[in-house]
Amino acid sequence: MAEVLVLTDHAGGRLRKATAELLTLARRLGEPSAVHIGPGADTAQKTLAKYGAHKVYSVDAEDAASFLVAPQAEILAQLVEKVSPAAVLVPSNASGKEIAARLAVKTGSGMITDAVDVRAGDDGVETTQSVFAGSYTVTATVTTGTPIICVKPNSAAIEAAPEAGAVEAFDATVSDDAKAAKVTDSQPKKATGRPELTEAAIVVSGGRGTGGDFSPVEEFADSLGAAVGASRAAVDAGWYPHSNQVGQTGKQVSPQLYVAAGISGAIQHRAGMQTSKTIVAVNKDEEAPIFELVDFGVVGDLFSVLPQATGEVKKRKG
């Protein structure tokens, strides 16, 4: 069975949830081999093996993280050359897509971004994506080269399938050209203790209706163990960081539950949340377009509805 390369998504060796999802999906296409670039392969090994990695290629490129994506694309290209995989799966985040983009050009291979499903089709690897603000579903295949697929978080239920996952050092060379853009400073954001927006099972977002006061949104999110999002209007007003923006020019999320508070539901916002499984909205304006999408809606003031809901959720959760 051919190998399927899965690029691990990690920060300083700590794996993100997306990696286990990618490994779960990779098993449909062949034998998953994890590619771990940077420190921590030995620590990550246990998790990678648990979710089906037959092998773990460890690339000791300690400084890879300080040169953005170009070195990782070079390393993957060398691995593709060596093992001729059936496919390469990478996380569909900003960096993952850029790594895939460069790898595609280097290897003359077709790439697909934002896949929400990956499977073995009659004509090779087949994927599903949502396009045009979630209004269409598209099925696509890669017709040339090694299929390079960027998979969105939350696209697969994680399933364990233990394999050996033996760590194998891969000696890659990184050119000086790939080190042309360097990260010279990194200021970590204050940890909120909340899950990451694109990975979260529940997202609670606030918009213009918060008037800049996100506390009821945050408190409700915390009662549910949810991530906090924001509409473009709220971000443009400077009320919440851009990295929390849900929408066409922010993050595209697809959680089990999405709660929109004080968000009208412009196309810009819909593009980022329309594929959520269950949608709930709280808005003062009963004409707000967001209500067209909801499974449950409350016409009312978020400043009274959310605190009451927060209290009730806490009570029920005990």
Place this chain on the structure above:
Amino acid sequence: MNIVVCVKHVPDAQSERTFQESDNTVDREAVDGLLSELDEYAVEEALKIVEAQGEGEVTVVTVGPAAAADAIKKALQMGADKGVHVQDDAIAGSDAAATSLVLAEAVKKASDGSPELVLTGMSSTDGVMGVVPAMMAERLGLPQVTYASELTLADGGVTIRRDGDTASETIEASLPALVSVTDQINEPRYPSFKGIMAAKKKPVETWSLEDLGVDASQVGLDAAWTKVVSFAKRPPREQGEIVTDEGDGGARLAEFLSAQKFL
């Protein structure tokens, strides 16, 4: 400094976008097109740099059918100096890889082989892949400095700030470089009446694939490395229950979440 800005003409995201039944490509006739909103930030940033330096030219490059000239026009109205429109029937249906090939060659030709700075938006508003900047950097052999929310030029180098999920990073590269900018970097200007009048006299060159030395077999739908097999309109979501808060809205919301097993 001479800056090349790559822009795209896209179907208006406010309208009902769809596909063509014949070849599963985006239907670009059905709805009005316009300069991709995210590219306005790149045009604005280029104008600001040239204005601050007091010298240099902003060249806007686009690849697309005849209607794509509108995207160039808008950029020229904003203040760009000249436009390049790569137009060739063979390009229709190109994927991101082929588009990046044509754009890269057009950037080289527009800057006599050596661009000083190439600016792009962070992604288009139709395909939204966000991969063309990285592909162009790969093809042009330029440092790739993407997702800039601040940009500074000094001492032959470029420094940007990138707002990531877990950190705010400072990224540096030497020039020439390719930089993509986010919608956080500036506030694009509206064309003034003077700008609109002046744009009419600005030069726009139309280039074919032959002008760029790109073989037609490398681009277009048949040369695409990926293929859309099918498309389906997502069924509209059925509206659920809407209640009006009469002092119990929060409790009813919690009730719904509990019934749906979220608690």
